[in-house]
Amino acid sequence: MNTTAPPPLTAAGSARSLEQFLADTAQRDRGQGVFELESPRILEVNLDGKMNTKMGSMVAYLGNIKFKREGILDQGVGNLLKKAVSGEGMKVSYAEGNGKLYLSDTGKKIIVLKLENESIVVNGNDVLAFEPSLQHKITMMRKITGMMAGGLFNVRFDGSGLLAITSHFEPLTLRVTPGQPVVTDPNATVAWSGSLNPQFKTDVSFKTFLGRGSGESIQMLFEGDGFVVVQPYEEVYFQSGS
Incomplete structure (x- = not known):
């Protein structure tokens, strides 16, 4: 009989x-605003x-708060096609x-940004x-819509205000400068x-279709002057055509 005590x-x-x-x-109230x-x-x-929030992100609340889903026309008639192609488009709810x-969003790390008359484009899955x-506007990756199952939409933000985005683990920001483009994995x-x-x-x-490709058959190319943020994780947005 083994009488060895379990390790502490x-x-x-x-x-x-x-x-x-x-x-x-x-x-705890941290006085951050x-x-x-x-x-x-x-x-x-x-x-x-x-406040605008990602639908399904509420985990709890205190007080008198009501939620309303963004109407299909709230983004304008021009976005109806985008919503149809992407399934739902950007799922936004209003908290009032x-x-x-x-x-919270599936345990992803949260980054709070304060825009001051600035603009940024965020993957729709990473907006919290x-x-x-x-101002927010859905934009679509038009050239590869036929190759994507989801995540084909992005949200462009312009103006001044607070924005919370998410990332799997710690993000990395890469500078894009003239003559020094950056290539990223869309996922x-x-x-x-x-x-x-x-x-x-x-x-x-042909090797890609045989399953011998590098796995990086589609890349995003950024040229000009700016920045791009990537995460050390590949979310699956792509699926093979049916």
């Missing part, structure tokens, strides 16, 4: 009293009025009222919340400056 718990896995657990995970990061993956919105709203003062591309208009490079060969 390590510091990382040591048990906590209920009181200690509640203290360690308690909500409208957007507060309760943790790297939970955003607190101190709501007093209206007073209270504290908590948002933004103030109504920011790992989070955002880029509004001054850039990415083109698409394809490297589809």
